[in-house]
Amino acid sequence: MQLHPTKIPGCFELELNVFKDQRGRFVKTFHEEIFASHQLETHFPEAYYSYSTQNVLRGLHFQIPPKDHTKMVHCAQGEIVDAVVDLRVGSPTYGQFEVFELSAEKGNSAYIPPGLAHGFYIVSETALVMYQVSTVYAPGHEQGLLWNSAEIPWPSTNPIISEKDQGWKTLADYESPFVYEPAHS
Numbered sequence: 648m649q650l651h652p653t654k655i656p657g658c659f660e661l662e663l664n665v666f667k668d669q670r671g672r673f674v675k676t677f678h679e680e681i682f683a684s685h686q687l688e689t690h691f692p693e694a695y696y697s698y699s700t701q702n703v704l705r706g707l708h709f710q711i712p713p714k715d716h717t718k719m720v721h722c723a724q725g726e727i728v729d730a731v732v733d734l735r736v737g738s739p740t741y742g743q744f745e746v747f748e749l750s751a752e753k754g755n756s757a758y759i760p761p762g763l764a765h766g767f768y769i770v771s772e773t774a775l776v777m778y779q780v781s782t783v784y785a786p787g788h789e790q791g792l793l794w795n796s797a798e799i800p801w802p803s804t805n806p807i808i809s810e811k812d813q814g815w816k817t818l819a820d821y822e823s824p825f826v827y828e829p830a831h832s
Contacts, residue, residue, distance in 0.1 A: 654740055657830065658760060660757060676721050687717075691779040692780075692781070696776060699773065704766065705812065706791065709789075710789055710790070714783075717758070718780050720759065720765070726749070726751070729757050730765070730768075731757070731764065733763055734764055794806070794812060
Protein backbone atom coordinates (compact mmCIF):
# COMPACT_ATOMS: atom_id res chain seq x y z
CA MET A 648 0.00 0.00 0.00
CA GLN A 649 1.35 3.41 -0.95
CA LEU A 650 0.05 6.77 0.32
CA HIS A 651 0.07 9.63 -2.15
CA PRO A 652 -0.44 13.04 -0.51
CA THR A 653 -2.75 15.51 -2.23
CA LYS A 654 -2.61 19.30 -2.14
CA ILE A 655 -5.15 19.16 0.73
CA PRO A 656 -3.35 18.50 4.03
CA GLY A 657 -4.22 15.13 5.56
CA CYS A 658 -6.02 13.87 2.43
CA PHE A 659 -4.44 10.95 0.56
CA GLU A 660 -4.99 8.71 -2.40
CA LEU A 661 -4.15 5.17 -1.36
CA GLU A 662 -2.61 2.93 -4.00
CA LEU A 663 -3.54 -0.55 -2.89
CA ASN A 664 -2.02 -3.86 -3.89
CA VAL A 665 -4.34 -5.62 -6.32
CA PHE A 666 -3.79 -9.36 -6.64
CA LYS A 667 -5.26 -10.79 -9.86
CA ASP A 668 -5.55 -14.30 -11.17
CA GLN A 669 -7.98 -16.42 -13.21
CA ARG A 670 -10.55 -16.20 -10.37
CA GLY A 671 -10.66 -12.39 -10.27
CA ARG A 672 -9.00 -9.92 -7.91
CA PHE A 673 -8.24 -9.54 -4.23
CA VAL A 674 -7.61 -6.11 -2.65
CA LYS A 675 -6.65 -5.31 0.95
CA THR A 676 -8.23 -1.92 1.70
CA PHE A 677 -7.10 -1.48 5.30
CA HIS A 678 -4.15 -2.54 7.45
CA GLU A 679 -4.10 -1.18 11.00
CA GLU A 680 -0.32 -1.25 11.46
CA ILE A 681 0.37 0.53 8.17
CA PHE A 682 -2.22 3.20 8.93
CA ALA A 683 -0.88 3.69 12.47
CA SER A 684 2.70 4.00 11.18
CA HIS A 685 1.55 6.97 9.05
CA GLN A 686 -0.49 8.53 11.89
CA LEU A 687 -3.75 7.81 10.05
CA GLU A 688 -7.06 6.94 11.71
CA THR A 689 -7.40 3.24 12.57
CA HIS A 690 -10.80 3.20 14.33
CA PHE A 691 -13.71 2.73 11.91
CA PRO A 692 -16.88 1.77 13.83
CA GLU A 693 -19.17 1.98 10.81
CA ALA A 694 -18.93 0.77 7.21
CA TYR A 695 -21.50 0.89 4.42
CA TYR A 696 -21.87 0.91 0.66
CA SER A 697 -23.96 2.52 -2.04
CA TYR A 698 -24.89 1.09 -5.40
CA SER A 699 -25.66 3.63 -8.13
CA THR A 700 -26.15 3.89 -11.86
CA GLN A 701 -24.33 6.00 -14.42
CA ASN A 702 -24.67 9.79 -14.17
CA VAL A 703 -25.67 9.71 -10.46
CA LEU A 704 -23.92 12.26 -8.28
CA ARG A 705 -23.97 11.84 -4.49
CA GLY A 706 -22.78 14.70 -2.31
CA LEU A 707 -21.22 16.82 -1.22
CA HIS A 708 -21.65 15.38 2.31
CA PHE A 709 -20.03 15.65 5.74
CA GLN A 710 -20.83 15.57 9.45
CA ILE A 711 -20.13 18.55 11.70
CA PRO A 712 -18.39 18.43 15.10
CA PRO A 713 -18.54 16.68 17.44
CA LYS A 714 -19.65 13.90 15.06
CA ASP A 715 -17.25 14.79 12.22
CA HIS A 716 -15.24 11.89 10.87
CA THR A 717 -12.44 10.50 8.81
CA LYS A 718 -13.76 8.65 5.78
CA MET A 719 -12.17 6.04 3.54
CA VAL A 720 -13.79 5.49 0.17
CA HIS A 721 -13.29 2.54 -2.21
CA CYS A 722 -14.93 1.74 -5.52
CA ALA A 723 -15.40 -2.05 -5.41
CA GLN A 724 -17.23 -2.26 -8.75
CA GLY A 725 -17.15 0.18 -11.65
CA GLU A 726 -15.56 3.63 -11.81
CA ILE A 727 -16.28 6.95 -10.13
CA VAL A 728 -15.00 10.49 -9.99
CA ASP A 729 -14.56 11.15 -6.28
CA ALA A 730 -14.13 14.70 -4.97
CA VAL A 731 -13.46 16.49 -1.68
CA VAL A 732 -13.61 20.17 -0.68
CA ASP A 733 -11.59 21.55 2.24
CA LEU A 734 -13.89 23.31 4.74
CA ARG A 735 -11.35 23.79 7.55
CA VAL A 736 -11.03 27.46 8.43
CA GLY A 737 -7.34 28.41 8.45
CA SER A 738 -6.30 25.60 6.12
CA PRO A 739 -3.91 26.63 3.32
CA THR A 740 -6.36 24.92 0.92
CA TYR A 741 -9.66 26.18 2.42
CA GLY A 742 -12.38 26.10 -0.26
CA GLN A 743 -10.21 24.13 -2.69
CA PHE A 744 -11.07 20.71 -4.09
CA GLU A 745 -9.23 17.52 -4.95
CA VAL A 746 -10.50 14.95 -7.45
CA PHE A 747 -9.73 11.21 -7.60
CA GLU A 748 -10.57 8.63 -10.24
CA LEU A 749 -11.42 5.57 -8.17
CA SER A 750 -12.12 2.24 -9.83
CA ALA A 751 -12.33 -1.45 -9.08
CA GLU A 752 -9.71 -2.03 -11.78
CA LYS A 753 -7.18 0.33 -10.18
CA GLY A 754 -8.11 -0.73 -6.65
CA ASN A 755 -7.30 2.69 -5.23
CA SER A 756 -8.96 4.54 -2.33
CA ALA A 757 -9.38 8.03 -0.94
CA TYR A 758 -8.52 8.82 2.69
CA ILE A 759 -10.50 11.89 3.74
CA PRO A 760 -9.85 13.64 7.07
CA PRO A 761 -12.54 15.43 9.10
CA GLY A 762 -13.55 18.85 7.79
CA LEU A 763 -13.79 17.91 4.12
CA ALA A 764 -17.01 17.69 2.12
CA HIS A 765 -17.18 14.54 -0.01
CA GLY A 766 -19.08 13.48 -3.11
CA PHE A 767 -18.79 11.26 -6.16
CA TYR A 768 -20.11 10.81 -9.68
CA ILE A 769 -20.74 7.43 -11.35
CA VAL A 770 -18.79 7.13 -14.61
CA SER A 771 -19.41 3.43 -15.36
CA GLU A 772 -22.79 1.82 -16.08
CA THR A 773 -23.08 0.99 -12.36
CA ALA A 774 -20.77 1.34 -9.35
CA LEU A 775 -20.51 -0.10 -5.88
CA VAL A 776 -18.88 2.40 -3.52
CA MET A 777 -17.76 1.35 -0.04
CA TYR A 778 -17.11 3.68 2.88
CA GLN A 779 -15.51 3.28 6.31
CA VAL A 780 -16.03 6.11 8.80
CA SER A 781 -14.54 6.95 12.19
CA THR A 782 -17.87 7.99 13.76
CA VAL A 783 -21.32 6.51 13.45
CA TYR A 784 -23.84 8.31 11.23
CA ALA A 785 -25.56 11.09 13.19
CA PRO A 786 -28.50 12.58 11.23
CA GLY A 787 -28.55 15.73 13.40
CA HIS A 788 -24.94 16.47 12.44
CA GLU A 789 -25.23 15.77 8.72
CA GLN A 790 -24.67 18.70 6.37
CA GLY A 791 -23.60 19.27 2.80
CA LEU A 792 -22.60 21.67 0.08
CA LEU A 793 -24.39 22.20 -3.21
CA TRP A 794 -22.65 19.88 -5.67
CA ASN A 795 -21.82 22.54 -8.29
CA SER A 796 -20.74 25.38 -5.98
CA ALA A 797 -17.05 24.49 -5.54
CA GLU A 798 -16.00 24.50 -9.24
CA ILE A 799 -15.34 20.74 -9.25
CA PRO A 800 -15.03 19.58 -12.90
CA TRP A 801 -17.73 16.89 -12.72
CA PRO A 802 -18.14 14.77 -15.88
CA SER A 803 -21.69 16.09 -16.34
CA THR A 804 -23.41 19.41 -15.78
CA ASN A 805 -26.75 17.61 -15.51
CA PRO A 806 -26.25 14.63 -13.17
CA ILE A 807 -28.96 12.67 -11.37
CA ILE A 808 -29.12 14.18 -7.87
CA SER A 809 -31.35 13.57 -4.86
CA GLU A 810 -33.75 16.29 -3.77
CA LYS A 811 -31.83 16.53 -0.49
CA ASP A 812 -28.52 17.12 -2.29
CA GLN A 813 -30.09 19.85 -4.44
CA GLY A 814 -31.00 21.79 -1.29
CA TRP A 815 -27.59 22.25 0.35
CA LYS A 816 -26.01 25.72 0.71
CA THR A 817 -23.35 26.87 -1.72
CA LEU A 818 -19.71 26.94 -0.68
CA ALA A 819 -19.84 30.76 -0.74
CA ASP A 820 -22.82 30.79 1.67
CA TYR A 821 -21.60 28.08 4.04
CA GLU A 822 -20.25 29.14 7.46
CA SER A 823 -17.85 26.38 8.41
CA PRO A 824 -17.53 25.08 11.98
CA PHE A 825 -14.29 23.25 11.09
CA VAL A 826 -10.91 24.60 12.17
CA TYR A 827 -7.65 23.52 10.58
CA GLU A 828 -5.13 21.94 12.92
CA PRO A 829 -1.72 21.41 11.29
CA ALA A 830 -0.20 17.95 11.73
CA HIS A 831 2.54 17.75 14.34
CA SER A 832 5.64 15.81 13.38
